[in-house]
Amino acid sequence: MANLVTVVQLAWRDRIAVDPKVLAGKPIIKGTRLAVEFVLEMLANGWAYDTILENYPQLKRDDILAALRYASEVLKEERVFPLA
Numbered sequence: 001m002a003n004l005v006t007v008v009q010l011a012w013r014d015r016i017a018v019d020p021k022v023l024a025g026k027p028i029i030k031g032t033r034l035a036v037e038f039v040l041e042m043l044a045n046g047w048a049y050d051t052i053l054e055n056y057p058q059l060k061r062d063d064i065l066a067a068l069r070y071a072s073e074v075l076k077e078e079r080v081f082p083l084a
Contacts, residue, residue, distance in 0.1 A: 008063050012065075023035055052064060068084045
């Protein structure tokens, strides 16, 4: 199981980049100016993978999966502290 987790983590790292010179440092799909946030928003709005790929031909299915993996990993690291 640990090997699978490592492969998944590496997979999104191969496709997601953070560069302070591009989109103010927001995570983007490498080789594009499309933010991970934008890809996730399309999915949240009910866009199918095929619809995204038709409208953004520079993307690949693995880019969409990488965006989801990235978001999942970021949320796993998030810590919430009660205010009261």
